Amino acid sequence: MKLNEFNNAFQTEQQCLAYIANLKENKCIRCFNFNLNTSDLKRMRCLKCNQTFSILTGTIFSRSQTSLTSCFYLIFRWINTKHGIPSTDIAKELGVTLKTAWRMTNKIRTRIAKQKPQFIVEGTVQIDEMYLSHMGFKKQGRSLVNKTLIVGIYQKTTNNLIVKVLKNAKSKNLLQFAKNHISSKCLVYTDYWKGYCDFKSVFTKHETVNHQDGYV
Numbered sequence: 001m002k003l004n005e006f007n008n009a010f011q012t013e014q015q016c017l018a019y020i021a022n023l024k025e026n027k028c029i030r031c032f033n034f035n036l037n038t039s040d041l042k043r044m045r046c047l048k049c050n051q052t053f054s055i056l057t058g059t060i061f062s063r064s065q066t067s068l069t070s071c072f073y074l075i076f077r078w079i080n081t082k083h084g085i086p087s088t089d090i091a092k093e094l095g096v097t098l099k100t101a102w103r104m105t106n107k108i109r110t111r112i113a114k115q116k117p118q119f120i121v122e123g124t125v126q127i128d129e130m131y132l133s134h135m136g137f138k139k140q141g142r143s144l145v146n147k148t149l150i151v152g153i154y155q156k157t158t159n160n161l162i163v164k165v166l167k168n169a170k171s172k173n174l175l176q177f178a179k180n181h182i183s184s185k186c187l188v189y190t191d192y193w194k195g196y197c198d199f200k201s202v203f204t205k206h207e208t209v210n211h212q213d214g215y216v
């Protein structure tokens with residue numbers, strides 16, 4: 001997704017909420033009934049037991065002080081930047097102070113790290129790492145000095161994205177994360193990083209591509 005496409009798709013809180021609603025299985029948090037009044041996604045009501053709850057309940061955005069548009073923008077930037085984004089850039093782009101930018105990135109990063117596995121993806125997927133820099137430093141390569149490693153699994157047909165913070169990009173960690181979320185029948189695209197070498201042992205349909213050539 002390009003920046004202008006992102007800006008059109010996620011311009012308002014409502015668009016972000018609708019996107020989340022589309023990804024989640026919407027059922028009552030108390031009685032698991034699927035019959036809901038969803039006219040207000042932040043205050044949905046179960047038509048069986050009258051429980052009210054937000055579409056954000058149980059997501060990394062639950063009880064967040066940051067607007068969804070800003071959270072989505074941060075995540076979009078992480079996905080599209082290979083070598084990390086300094087907080088100074090985020091501050092400038094979102095029109096907030098450096099302190100706020102740092103607090104926002106830190107919170108979202110922590111919430112992503114705590115995210116539990118939710119589902120296994122099927123079909124064609126790509127997996128890749130991104131680096132988020134902390135204190136405005138921008139370092140190249142896979143060194144983790146002042147950076148956090150975020151690994152993402154992207155399924156193009158459904159637009160699903162699963163992200164996780166990993167300690168490092170070693171084969172063992174990448175493979176474990178992939179096994180947790182990707183069906184072994186999937187066609188899996190990665191780049192040529194040696195951490196993906198063992199993928200063939202689990203994913204028989206593993207293909208490698210150059211970043212310059214673009215992904216699927």
Ligand SMILES: [Zn+2]
Pocket residue numbers: 028029030031032033046047048049050051
């Ligand atoms: Zn209910």
